[in-house]
Amino acid sequence: MRIVIADDAVLVREGVARLLADAGLEIIGQAAEATALLRLVREHRPDVAIVDIRMPPSHTDEGLVAAREIREHYPDTAVLVLSQHLEPLYALRLIEDSPERVGYLLKERVGRLDDLVDALHRLVAGECVIDRQVVQELLGRRRVHDPLAELSPREREILELMAEGRSNQGICKALWLSPKTIETHIRNLFLKLGLNEAPLDNRRVLAVLTLLKAP
């Protein structure tokens, strides 16, 4: 797996690069800001670009903008955005064009090598990855008329995993359940949420997140 890393903090950039290299992944370039990142992507067409959301010059959402540009022009390159923000809005903005091969993780996940490598593999496989804490932030929203209130604990668990971008297979693995059971749960779950036509894989992440976003 060929990877480029963009982060203006050298400490983080170098640390991630070393960690991933130790894990046997190929780091083919590093950038301190968005323009250099885009040049690297254009020249090397990496499998994944790991991008910090805050980069020069304004330190706001340059990483997010670059991520969307990469997804638009280089569809074979997956993008993992590392962010300080728990706020789901940024994740939603990242996946609103296309929920494929994009990921949104809180920055501290880089220290969890297994999680990070797992996320990178899923992205390259075409999945969508959303930080579990961000999903919980979304699902944690208490509503006056809460559609989630009708879900069983199991259904809620499955919804969270779906929202993180897991495929049915991934959910089976995570919960030790058969694919058939999962499918039944998902059907019931969508019925309760009013999403009768269950979209496939990443489509449903979008659907779920959009549903949850609505006030």
Added chain:
Amino acid sequence: MGARALTGRPLGARVLADSVLLLPVAVVLGLLAARSALAAGASETAIRIDLVVAWSFAAAAAVALSRPALHRVGVLMAATSATWLLGYLQFASSPLLWSAGWLLAYLYLALLTQLVLSFPEGRVWSPSARLVVSATYAAVLGTQLLIGLYEPGQRNLLLVRPDQAVADGIAQVGNAIGLAIVIALDVLVVLRLIRLRGVARRVALPLLVAALLATPLFALRSVAGMQGDFELRDRLQQVDQATQILIPIGFFIGLAWSRLRRTRASTLVVELRKGGAETLRDRLARALGDPTLKVAYWLDESGGYVDEAGHPLELPPPGDRAVTTVLAAGAPVAALVHDPALLDEPDLIESVCATVGLVLENEQLAAEVREQLAEVRASRARIVAAADDERRRLERDLHDGAQQRLVGLSLKLRLAHAGTDPATTAALTRAQDDVEEALSELREFARGVHPSVLREDGLDAAVEALARRASVPVDVSGSVGMRLSDGVELAAYFFVSEALTNVSKHAEATRATVALGRDAAALMITVEDDGVGGADRSRGSGLAGLADRLAALDGTMVVEPVVPRGTRLVARIPCGS
């Protein structure tokens, strides 16, 4: 005061200028004169008329003397009263008294002329008026003197050669001169009435009109005398003298009129405070009855006067216009440029000045307070803006400094795993957990300092985030739909944040709603809960601080109860979009 000023003068002059002594002396002298006239067989009616007129003048004089501005007029009136009965000396048996009575019999006419032509200042109006006054004195004294030379009579000490025909001839000429003088007097009075304006006109009008009304009979009497019909002349003289009572009456009317205006001046305070479309100058001009009035305002900065529009104003030299300075707290605040006639009413001027002083001092203070208030508001807005900037900077420093370092630390801890024994690895993993916990707390802290979602996505998204994190279910309705200024967005955000914190802390609510709305002028936010209510600004510093923050943007906050239970907080922030 007038009496004291005249101390040292002859007794007669002192009595004439003393408002207290004058009346009793006039009454006693009048009664004495009347008694001798009655004894000499004079007409009772004529005596009654003379006494009433003489005492009327004395009364008018007493009143005039009690007012410093009318002092000169008072002296003239007292003299008129005193000379009115001088003719009665002719009832005395003494040749000397008779002759004096003869000579001075018509002196009152000269004093009357002087009184009219110098009213109300007491100074003869003009050179031509002075000419007429002098001519009158010359005529009334000269005619009597000349006639006396020829008028037959045993007590006449002036007699040179008794010759009734010459005496009558001189009397006829004298009457012709009298006619000419009275015509000249009427012309002067009419001209004066035309020229007079404002206050002076009101003070003088009744007396001058009375003088005009009294003159036709005098003219008629003079015409009779001119034609030698002395019998008709003397009968007319009685009626003519009776009509002179119009003059003191006119004087009293003028006085009452000005007193009436002083009553109005006392309501000036109320008038001036009313405001309205009329300017202070207009209201003052009306209260003082002087349409020519100008108000000059003192400016400390420039050390000069300006008019109402703020243009520099030169005070006119004394003369045509009078200037009265208005003081407030001992310093000049304004000057009134007005008709000098107003100076005759010092009470009026004084009360007006006092009132104007109060009003202007009040306006000055109000202006100062307004200015200071504006300055305080501006500085409060600057303080809040500076604090907001500081929050923004702090949040950024946390992200770019501490957070990055902690992430770096977490990475280092993970890199340290390589080649360590299981116990060390477990310790490193625990340390990594701690770092992540710290990062999580730091993130919460940074969000409280300055929420990045507000900065990057605006109020709608930020309020949505607040609602999501609230401890009770929150419905959000409405939206702002656009970006507003940093200050407005931050104030609105903290308002919703603090309101929802209050709901979860104090209200025992089960749910809350947040409504956002915006019109052309302002942003409206309503946060409502179904809790126990009782929120007020004094409870905790949260709401009070919010109110201050909103006020810095000229915004307002209202706390009101909801029926049957709950609390509603409504914030309105001008956003001028």
